[in-house]
Amino acid sequence: MSLTPLPTDHHYLRLLLTLPARTADSGSDVDVDVLTIRKALQDALSDTFGITSAGTYIDILAVTKWNTGVRVGGRDPWGEVILRVHPSDAPKILAAIAAASPSRPSQPRFSLLRESSFLPSLSYGSGGDLPA
Numbered sequence: 001m002s003l004t005p006l007p008t009d010h011h012y013l014r015l016l017l018t019l020p021a022r023t024a025d026s027g028s029d030v031d032v033d034v035l036t037i038r039k040a041l042q043d044a045l046s047d048t049f050g051i052t053s054a055g056t057y058i059d060i061l062a063v064t065k066w067n068t069g070v071r072v073g074g075r076d077p078w079g080e081v082i083l084r085v086h087p088s089d090a091p092k093i094l095a096a097i098a099a100a101s102p103s104r105p106s107q108p109r110f111s112l113l114r115e116s117s118f119l120p121s122l123s124y125g126s127g128g129d130l131p132a
Contacts, residue, residue, distance in 0.1 A: 008117040011090040012061075013083040015097070016111040019076045032108060034060050037081055040107045041093070044100035049092060056092065059084040061119075080113065082122060090115065 017032065037060060046054035065079040085093055097110040114122050 008087055010084050010119075011087040011117050012115065012119050012122055013085065013090065013093065013112065014114040014122045015081045015083065016113050017063075017078045017081050018109045018111070019078045020106060020109075031065075032063070032078055034063060037063065037108065040110070041083075041097070043107065044096040044110075045093065047100040048096040053092065053096070056089050057086060058089075058093070078108070081110070084119075087117065 017037070019032070038058065041058055042054045045056055060081060061084050062082040063079065064081075066077060083093070094112060094115075097112075116122055
């Protein structure tokens with residue numbers, strides 16, 4: 001019997017979302033909506049790869065807000081975002097958020113927590129989480 005892997009039509013990214021300190025200080029209940037997240041990702045892609053890459057298909061599956069109250073590097077960890085992207089676009093998106101985040105201090109910053117081609121493997125307790 002031969003095992004055949006499932007086709008991977010999508011790739012999933014679990015990202016940490018942090019806000020600038022001045023945004024976090026302006027109010028304890030700052031809310032970030034899906035459009036703000038999408039705009040920050042499109043700006044990162046545009047800055048790194050040009051205007052054509054800003055149109056990369058990104059499906060935001062979940063946005064989860066944390067209530068930690070702990071500041072990391074002058075920024076407030078706000079929560080998590082789970083994205084669904086095409087497998088060929090995942091490296092481009094990761095490179096864009098790594099390269100463009102420092103250049104835009106007023107926008108949310110993203111950090112990779114976990115990536116996979118299998119959505120359930122992004123859940124907590126599945127092992128392999130990257131340290132934040």
